[in-house]
Amino acid sequence: MSNSFLASIIQWTSATLLILIILRWFMKEQIKERTTEESGLLRLPRGVLIVGLTCLLGFSALAIISNIISNKTTTAWTTAGFLSFALLGLYLVAVYFLERHEVSEHGLTFGRVFRKHGYLSWVEVCSVRYSRKMNYFRLETHMGSVARISILFMGLPEFAKLVLVNVPLEMIEPGTLPVLEAIANRSPVQ
Numbered sequence: 001m002s003n004s005f006l007a008s009i010i011q012w013t014s015a016t017l018l019i020l021i022i023l024r025w026f027m028k029e030q031i032k033e034r035t036t037e038e039s040g041l042l043r044l045p046r047g048v049l050i051v052g053l054t055c056l057l058g059f060s061a062l063a064i065i066s067n068i069i070s071n072k073t074t075t076a077w078t079t080a081g082f083l084s085f086a087l088l089g090l091y092l093v094a095v096y097f098l099e100r101h102e103v104s105e106h107g108l109t110f111g112r113v114f115r116k117h118g119y120l121s122w123v124e125v126c127s128v129r130y131s132r133k134m135n136y137f138r139l140e141t142h143m144g145s146v147a148r149i150s151i152l153f154m155g156l157p158e159f160a161k162l163v164l165v166n167v168p169l170e171m172i173e174p175g176t177l178p179v180l181e182a183i184a185n186r187s188p189v190q
Helices: 003-031 046-068 076-098 156-166 177-184
Strands: 101-103 107-110 118-121 125-131 136-141 146-150
Touching (some): 101 156, 136 156
């Protein structure tokens, strides 16, 4: 076996293990018991902030270093690539701080990154859908207002319980109902 092949196996195995560890950490944070003041709040796990800051700082540093230390691989495209990943990290940081939602018996107050915050009253909701591909719930009102709630948010059991209690069942799509019930019972989503 050549050294480059062995190095490649070690590199891909390490990356896979790191991703699995991060995903497990996200899941542990979601299951963790919440305090009374956190009840009703939907927010992303702290790991999203850490991953966002790591991408932002790491790829910004790589863009700077690749241009300070001259080498044959430095081009405008490599710098643009590093900076695009840094922007992705910045977006994750913005999402962590700006996309905070609050649920109550009356409705849902939701935050967004690029648009103003909104409010949905449970009685106004005309459609609740779960998108398996995008992993979020989509709530829509009669007035056309839309809120998207990611499956990554901490506090989803409270959200699911309130939707099941306050939104009429005919407004919840049939495929979405078992997902909401599973989340309300703190079971894994299938």
